C-alpha cells in the first residue's frame with residue numbers, strides 16, 4: 069500500500085508578509101524536483117491571497133477557522149472564505165488550540181465536519197501531555213481524541229483526512245519522541261483506524277509525526293514503517309531545514 073508522504077509546515081503566529089513571501093518563493097524554488105512528497109504550508113491566514121499568487125507546486129492550508137457558514141461571529145473566518153483565498157487544507161485539533169483557546173472535542177468535531185463539507189483536507193492533530201505519558205496512559209488518551217472528534221466520519225470522509233501525532237511534551241521543546249515511541253503510537257493509531265473502519269482504509273491514511281522534528285532527526289523518524297511524514301513547527305520557518313526534512317525520506 070503506497071501512502072502519500074507529506075511534510076507540512078505550521079508557521080504559527082510568525083513572520084511578516086515580506087518574510088512569508090520570501091520563504092514561499094525559496095521553498096518553492098528549491099523543491100521543484102521533490103515529486104514523492106506533498107509539501108503543505110500553514111501560514112497566517114492573512115497572507116493567503118498573496119501566497120496564492122506565488123505558491124506554484126506548494127499546497128497551502130490554514131491553522132484555524134470557525135465552523136459556521138457565515139454570520140455574526142466577530143473576528144472569525146469561515147471555511148468557505150479561506151477556500152476562496154486558496155487554502156486546500158486545515159489543521160484541526162492542534163494542541164495549542166486545544167489548550168490556549170480551549171477548543172473542546174465537540175468543537176473540534178464540528179471543525180472536522182465543516183472541512184469535510186467544503187472538501188478541505190483535514191490534518192487532524194492528536195497527542196498526549198507529559199503527565200499522561202508519565203502515567204503510561206497515552207494510548208487510551210490519544211484513542212479517545214480520535215473517537216471523540218474524528219471516528220464519526222464515514223469511510224469516504226475519513227479517507228480525506230491525515231492524522232498528525234504530536235506528543236505535547238515534544239512540541240517546541242527540542243525533545244523529540246524516540247523512534248520507538250513514534251512508531252509505537254503510529255502503529256496503534258493505524259490499528260484503531262482498522263478497528264473502526266477497515267485495514268484497507270487504515271493502510272491508506274497518512275500519519276505524520278510532529279514535535280521538534282528537524283533536519284537532523286527527520287531521516288530516522290521517516291524511516292519508521294508507520295510514519296508517513298511530519299508536521300513541522302519551528303524548523304518550517306527556514307527554507308533550508310524545511311527542505312532538508314522534505315528530502316529525508
Ligand code: PEP
Pocket residue numbers: 078234238239240241242278279280281299300301302303
Ligand atoms: C507543531 O506545533 O505542530 C510542532 C510540531 O512544533 P515544533 O516542530 O516546533 O515542535
